Amino acid sequence: MASLGTDTVTRSGGGTTLRPVIGVALVAALGGLLFGYDTGVISGALLTIESDFGLTAFGSGVVVSAILVGAMAGAAVAGNLADRYGRRPVLVAAAGVFTVGAALAALAPSAAVLTAARLVLGLGIGTASNLVPVFLAEVAPPRHRGRLVGLNQLMITFGIVLAYVANYALAHATHGWRWMFGLAAVPALLFGAGMLLMPESPRWLALRGRTERARAVLARLRGPGDPAAVDAELAAMAAGREGGAAPVRRGRWRALAGRSVRPAVLAGVGLQILGQASGVNTVIYYAPKIFESSGLGSSSAVLATVGVGLVNLLMTPVGMFAVDRIGRKKLLASGAAVMTLALAGLAATLAAGGRHSSFAWPAVACVVLFIAAVATTLNVVVFIIPSELYPLRIRGTAMSATMFANWTMNFLVSLTFLTLLDALGGAATFTAYAVVCALLTLFTVRCIPETRGKSLEEIERELTRG
Template sequence: MASLGTTVTRSDGAAGLRPVTGVALVAALGGLLFGYDTGVISGALLAIESDFGLSSFSSGVVVSSILVGAMIGAAGAGNLSDRYGRRPVLIASALVFTLGAFLAALAPSAAVLTASRVVLGLGIGTASNLVPVFIAEVAPPRYRGRLVGLNQLMITLGIVLAYVANYALENVTHSWRWMFGLAAVPAILFGVGMMLLPESPRWLALKGRTDAARAVLARLRGRPRTAAVEAELAEMSAGATDRESAAPRTGRWRALTGRSVRPALVAGVGLQILGQASGVNTVIYYAPKIFQSSGLGSSSSILATVGVGVVNLLMTPVGMLAVDRFGRKKLLACGAAVMSLALAGLAVTLAAGGQGSSFAWLAVLFVVVFIAAVATTLNVVVFIIPSELYPLRIRGTAMSATMFSNWTMNFLVSLTFLTLLDTLGGAGTFTLYAAVCALLTVFTLRFIPETRGKSLERIERELTPRAATSA
C-alpha cells in the first residue's frame, strides 16, 4: 500500500477515490469470507446428513452453530477494536477464519464439525462488526455508502462462490470437506492484505495520534498535506476530543445506556432484529430444502440456488449505487415493502401449488424477487446504517451490541426454521416472515434517520440533540 501516497489529485475525484477504494476492497475480503462460510452449508448439508446420519434437529444445530461463534465474535470484537485498533483485530480474525476452515474440512464427527463452525463464527462475527466500521471511518462522506456497500458485495460474491463450489463438488467423494477447506485460501489473502493497510484515521485521532492520522488521511485521499486534508482532520480531532471528554468513566458498555446514544442504538439494533426476523438468511441456509419442498429435484434445487446467489450478486451493485443517490431510509422502506409482497406471494404459491413443477418454478420466481429486493436494499444498508450512527468514542462497542443482536436473531431464526416449516408448513412460515417485513417498513419510516452525504461527526452532532429533546 506504499503507493497510496503517490497520487495527487482532488480527493473527491475519480483518481482521488482509488486509494480508499483499494483499502475498502481489501478490508471487504472479510465480507467474502463471511458470505462463503455462511453460504457453503446450504449445499454441504445434504452430504453431511448422509455421512453422519443427522436428524432435522441435529442438522439445525450444525447449521446454527456458526451463529453461536458469530454472536461471541461480534460481542467481543468492538471493545477490543476500541482499545487496540480496527486493523489488528481484523488481522486476528483472518487467522481464526483459516483455523476454522481446516478444522471443518478435517472434522471426524458431527460434534467436531459443530465446534469448527463455532470457530468460523468467531471470525464472521468479528468481520461483520469491524469491516463496515473500518471502511466507514476511512471513506469520504460522498462515497461512504457505496464503499461500505463493498462489504455486502463481497458477502454476496462469497455466497455465490460457495454455491458454485457446492454444485461443482456435488459428486466428489467427501465433497463437503473440500467445500469447507477452500475457505482457507481467501482467509490467508485477507490476513496478508490487512497487514498492508493503514489503521483507521478516526481511531488514531481518538487516541491523540494526530500526526499518524494526518499521514494516513493524506494517503487515503491521494494527496499530500493540504487545506482539505487539514479541515477533515480538524473535524475528526475536534469530535474525538469533545466526545472522549464527555465519555463516562464507568466503561464503554455502560455508555450505551446514555441518552445521547439511545436514538442511534434503537435504530441500529431494531434494524438488525427485524432484518434477520424477516427470514432472509433462511433462504441462504436452506434454499435447496425450500425448493425441494415446492417440488424440485435435488440437482435442480441446487442449480436454482446457484441462480438465486447470482441474482443476489448482480443486484447488490445496483443497491450500492442507489444508496448514495436516494438515501438509506427511502431505499430500505421501499425494499422492505417489496420483500413483504414477495414472501406473501411465495406463501400463496406453496399453499396452492402442492408438488406441481409449474408451481415449483413460480416459487423460485418469488424467491428471486425477494432476494433481488433484499440485495438492493436491506443487505446494502444493514451494515451501512449502524456504522454511521454511533459516536466515535464507543463505535466499536456499540457495533458489538448491534451485531450481537443481529447474530442472536439470525441464530434463533435459523434454528427454528425447520421446526416452523414442519409445524406451520411453507405457507404459514413465509406468511409470518412477510408480516415481519411489513413491520420493518413501518419501523424504517419511524426510527431510521437519513445519513446520506453527511460526515460521521455531523451525524453524531445531529443525533445528540434528538436524544436530549426525547428524554
Template sequence: MSTENIRDVMRGGGDRFIYVVSAMAALNGLLFGFDTGIISGAFLFIQDSFVMSPFVEGVIVSGAMAGAAAGAAIGGQLADRLGRRRLIFLAAIVFFVGSFTMAVAPNVPILVAGRLIDGVAIGFASIVGPLYISEIAPPEIRGGLTSLNQLMVTLGILISYFVNFAFADAGAWRWMLGAGMVPAVILAVGILKMPESPRWLLEKGRTEEARAVLNRTRSEGVEEEIAEIEETVDKQSDSGLRDLLQPWLRPALVVGLGLAVFQQITGINAVIYYAPTILESTGFGGVTSILATVGIGAINVIMTVVAIALVDRVGRRKLLLVGVGGMVATLAVLGTVFYLPGFGGFLGIIATASLMLFVSFFAIGLGPVFWLLISEIYPLSVRGSAMGVVTVANWGANLLVSLLFPVLTAGIGTPSTFWLFGLCSLVGLVFVYRFVPETKGRTLEAIEDDLRQNISMMD
C-alpha cells in the first residue's frame, strides 16, 4: 500500500482503517518477539566476548524477563492512567534505548542493564498491544485482529532469526542486538497517527472523541455501543484493582493467572531461547543450528496465521484444547528421543521435527489465545491493571523457565526436562477443560455481564 493510500485510509474509516490501526498496534508484538528470538543467536557469540559463569549466562538470557515483569507490573496502571496510545509510544522509546545500550555494552553489567531496559519495554508492549486492539476492534472480528499481536510476535522471532543468521558468520552479536532499534522507530512514528481506544476515552468522559473513533471503525451500531459502554462504566465508577478479589471476578482471575503460568511452564520459551543450543545437540553446527531455527520460526508464523483464521470461527476454547493436547504429545516424543541411546542421525531428525510440531501446537493455542482471552475477560475499569497482574505472572514464569532450563538439563537431563514440561502441559490441558470460558462473538460488555451474573460461558 502506498503512502498516499495509507494517508487516505487514516483519514477515512471502515474496514481498511481498523485493519491498518490494528496492524500498527500489533507492532508491539514485533518488539516482544524480536527480543525473544534475537538473544538465542547472539548468545552463541556473546560467550566469546566475555568470560562468564553458567549463572551469569542465565542472568543475561533471563534479564529481559525480569525487566518485562517489572514493566508489566506498572504497565497496566500506566495504560489506565496515560491511555493505551501513549503507553505504546513510551514502550517504543524504551525499547530503542535498551537495544542501543546492548549494542554498545563494554561489559556484562551494561549488557544486563540493556536487557533489563528492553524487558521493561516488552512488559509494556505485551499488555498494551492486545489491550488496545481488543478495545478498538468490532466484536465479530476482535479475535482475529487481537491475534495479530501474536502473529507479530512470531514474525518478530522469525525476523530475529534471519538477523542472527545474517551476522552469524562474522559473530557480530552487537549488530544483532542493536537491530531492535529499527522496529522501535517504526512503532514510535506510526503510533503518532493512531487514535486512542474509544473505551478508554469514554471512561475518561471524552464522549465526542470516542464517538469519532467508533464512527471510523464501525459501519453501524455506534450509538448503541456507546450506550452499552457508558452503562458498564457507570457500574464500575467506584471500582479498582481490588475488584479482582471479589467473588464475581475470581473466575476471570483464575483463568488469567492459570493460562499465564501454563503458557510458560509448558516450555515454549525454553525452546525459543535455547533453540540453537538444542539443535547443536542434535548434530547441527553453530551457524547451521541458527539457520535451522529459521524453519522453526517460519512454522510459528504459519500456524499463527492458521489460528487467526480459526479463532473467530472455531472459538478460543477448542483451539486451546487442540493446541495444548498436541504439546503434550510432542513433548513426550521429544523426551523419548533424547532418552534413547545413540542419539543423532535419524533420531536427530525426529527431534527437530518434534520441536517444530511442538511450536506449531503452541502457535494455534496457548500462543495467541492466552493474550486474546486476557484482553476480553476483565471489566473496563480494571482491564489494564488486571492484564498487568496477569502479565507479571506470565513474565515471572518465563523468567523461572529461562533461568532454570540449563540447570534442569544439567541436573535431571534433557529427556526428563522435556517430560517435566509434558507433565505441566497435561495439567494445563485439564485446567483449560475445567475453567476456560468461550468468548467468541460476544461484546466485551456482554462478557462482563455474564461474569456479574455468574453465567457459564462454556461450550
C-alpha cells in the first residue's frame, strides 16, 4: 500500500485515520484477486484439459468463453440485488459462488461439467466486478477514493500473476489443472469470511433510513479523530435522501433512462464499450499470437508475454497514485492518447516489416507502451468513474448495466479478434483499434466529468442540476 503515501496511512485531513477503511478495502478487494485469478488460470490449464477430455478447438473455445457468459449474467443481476438487500450480503454470496465454482472445476469429470463450473465462476466474477468498486467507493473518504477503488484493479492484476505462477508450478503435476482451479477456493473462503466481518456500506444504510447504524459504521471507518466530520458526512447523505434520492422500489431499469441520470449512464456505459473495443483484452489474451505475427519465435513470444504481464502489474500502482492527484478525466484522456500512438506505431511496424525478425522488437516495444498506458490510466479509472457517477438510489442497477456492457464487449472483441487478424492482417486490425482509442480520447474530453476530491453526494447534486 505504499502508493497511498505514509502521511495518508495515519491521517487523512481533519484528523481522520485511514487505517480502518484500508482494512475494509483490502478485504473487499479480494473479490478483485479472485476475478484476476479465475480469468488468468485457464491459460495454463487448457493444454492439459484438451488432452484429458479430447477437446476440439471449438470445445476449448466453449470452455474458455463460458466464464465471460457467466460474467455477463452476474453483472446483470448483482446490482439490482445489491440495491434491494445491501452490498455486503451480495458480496458474501459471491464468495460462496467463487468457492462452489472452484470446487466444481477442480472435481469436474467431463468437459460439460467444467464448462458449467466456468459459468458459475463467471457469475462470481460479474458480481465482483460490479459491486467491489461500488462498495469501495461508498466507504472511502473523497480525498482518497480514487486510489482505494483502484486497489480493486491492482488485486485483479495480482490475481492474474498468481494464476500464471500456479500454472507454472503445477504444469507437470499429476492432475495439475485440477489443483490450479481448486486453489481459488482458498482466497474465496477468505473473501467470504472477511466480508462477514465487514460493515455494510454506510450510504446504503442511510438510504434505507438506518441513520444510527450508518453513523456507527462511519465512526468505525473514519476513526475517533473527528466526530464532527462523521456528522457532516452523515448529514450530506441524509440531505441527499431527503432531496429525492429515496430507493427505487420498482422499475429500477426504467429509472436509468431518467433525464438527470442519462448523462452519467452515457459516460459510464460509453467508457466500457470504447475501453473494451480499444483491444486491450485482445493484447492480454493473445499476446503470444501478436508477437509471433510480428516475427518472434515461439519461445521469445512467451518470454515477451511474461514481460507484458509484469508491466501490467507494476504500472497499476502508478495509476493508483496518480488518479487522486491528476484527476480521472486528465489521466484517462492522456492515457487514451498514448494508447492511440502505441497502436498506430504497432500497425505501422507490422505493415513495414511483416514477419521480418528485425521489426519484431519494435513491435514488442509498442505493445509494452500500450499496456503501460492502459495499466496506469484506463484500467484504473474504468471501475472508478462509474462507481462515482451514479445516484445512490440506483447505483447498483446502473453498475449492472455498465458492467454488462463491459463483459459483452469483452466477449465480442475476444471472439472476433483472430478472425480480424486472419482476414485483415495485423496492420489493418491494429489501425482499427487505434481509431477506437482516438474516439475514446474525444469521448473522455466531451462526456466524462471530473470527480476528483468530491463527495459522492456532491457529484450526484451536480449531475442532477445538469
